Amino acid sequence: MAWLTKCWNWFWRQSLLSKVAIFGLFAAFVPFVLPTVVNWFRPTMIHVGVSFYTYERGIQPQGMNTLYFFERRNLVSDCSIRREEQSVPNGRAKAPDSQAWVLIKLLLENVSDRDITNLRVGVRSPAINQLTQLLTAPNRMVTIQKEAPPDVKPLYVLSIATLPGESSAVVTFKTPIDDNLREFIYAKRRPVTIQVSYVSADQFRQYPPIVSRTNVVKILNREGVLRTNDEAFAEEKLQVTMLPPNEPSMKEGAASYRTLPRAKACTEAEAGVW
DSSP: OHHHHHHHHHHHHSOHHHHHHHHHHHHHHHHHHHHHHHHHHSOOSEEEEEEEEEEEEEEEEETTEEEEEEEEEETTTOBEEEEEEEEEETTSEEOOOOEEEEEEEEEEEEOSSSOEEEEEEEEEOTTOSTTOEEEEESOOOEEEEEOSOTTSOOOEEEEEEEEOTTOEEEEEEEEEOOHHHHIIIIISOOOOOOEEEEEEETTEEEEOOOEEEOOHHHHHHHHHHHOSOSGGGTTSSOOOEEOOTTSOOOOOOOOOOOOOOOOBOOOHHHHTOO
16 A cells, blocks of 8 residues: 555645646546456456448449449458459449448357346447448347437447357448548548447446457458348349340449449458458
């Protein structure tokens, strides 16, 4: 206790301005260490990981041909993770409309041998809004509810009825990139983040979890293992249907979609890191 007394006496010997600065630094530091301190004294039943990526499907004119492509890229590093493309003569193929999405993936791991029931996870992110689609692997009954006044940065609460012992789930927030989100990410260069404010369940009280950065490629691989069907993820591949030779060519419509800035070419080891 002697060192605490020395620290206290040293603090009171400082000027008023120094005291304000010290208190401000301490107040800013506490939110970063609080989750770690909580986990020291109360081992957690659940681990939380997160990753971000974008998915884009688009069309690019190439003179007499049209290039159809889809691409996944790391949202943080802008490294291309996977890209497929196919060039066909103009008017000789059908494909879905061009569009891009931001995908935030949460990996929830029950590291105990007991079921977690009525799991609630509170999250905030500029890339979650009223257009966000919620996907899970494996398929579980997951609901999302907005819990915040209109003038406050909204808090979205995930609810999962049961997460069995020693199992995991990947929850995906899939948001279309509209003009506002495009400007936020690619013009203003603002980072897309997610804040996991708390987790709670019948087995433990509400607390702020430690959130680990998860390699994008690894979380996609984990998700692939957990999927029970591919319907929700069927569009994340090249979708081009060639017209039969006896069918007339289609008229090319006016291109209104602007493709995203070109992704960086990275090694396989670098692509998923952030």
